[in-house]
Amino acid sequence: MPEEVWEVKLGFMVTFVSDEIIDLDPYLRAIKAQYEVLPVLLCLPPNTCYPWHTDETRRTALNMQLNAHDQSCCVFTKERSDEEFFQIAELKYQPDTYYVFNTQEEHMVMNFGETRYMFSFTLKGIRDVPFRQVAASLIDIQARVLQADTADTSA
Numbered sequence: 257m258p259e260e261v262w263e264v265k266l267g268f269m270v271t272f273v274s275d276e277i278i279d280l281d282p283y284l285r286a287i288k289a290q291y292e293v294l295p296v297l298l299c300l301p302p303n304t305c306y307p308w309h310t311d312e313t314r315r316t317a318l319n320m321q322l323n324a325h326d327q328s329c330c331v332f333t334k335e336r337s338d339e340e341f342f343q344i345a346e347l348k349y350q351p352d353t354y355y356v357f358n359t360q361e362e363h364m365v366m367n368f369g370e371t372r373y374m375f376s377f378t379l380k381g382i383r384d385v386p387f388r389q390v391a392a393s394l395i396d397i398q399a400r401v402l403q404a405d406t407a408d409t410s411a
Contacts (some may be wrong), residue, residue, distance in 0.1 A: 311359035321349035327369025
């Protein structure tokens with residue numbers, strides 16, 4: 257891959273991922289055939305925090321943390337208030353796993369360790385489509401890709 261060019265976008269360091277790389281993955285290629293997408297790498301330096309937010313420019317993304325370490329975390333909350341305490345839920349990324357990410361749920365990212373790299377495959381032009389509907393379509397696409405792959409290997 258050519259040397260990445262990193263830009264600061266909405267507080268993250270971002271670089272774009274080429275179609276040639278995306279097309280190597282049958283699942284991403286199938287999603288790209290159905291949706292308009294924006295594939296990027298996100299970088300969060302050590303000992304930094306991206307504060308509580310909902311994403312303004314995107315609704316749904318497919319994310320995969322690229323370097324597995326347990327010193328970064330993404331947490332969500334349903335209700336944040338001026339109270340001293342409120343409930344949170346942590347998303348614990350597993351290696352080599354895609355996560356359908358609802359960027360409209362309030363969340364924050366903290367990184368205490370090495371630089372955190374995240375692949376994020378944003379689905380564009382679907383702001384008015386309910387998140388659960390989009391998530392279901394991504395699961396259907398994955399099932400079709402896995403079925404086709406199984407058929408190819410058994411033939």
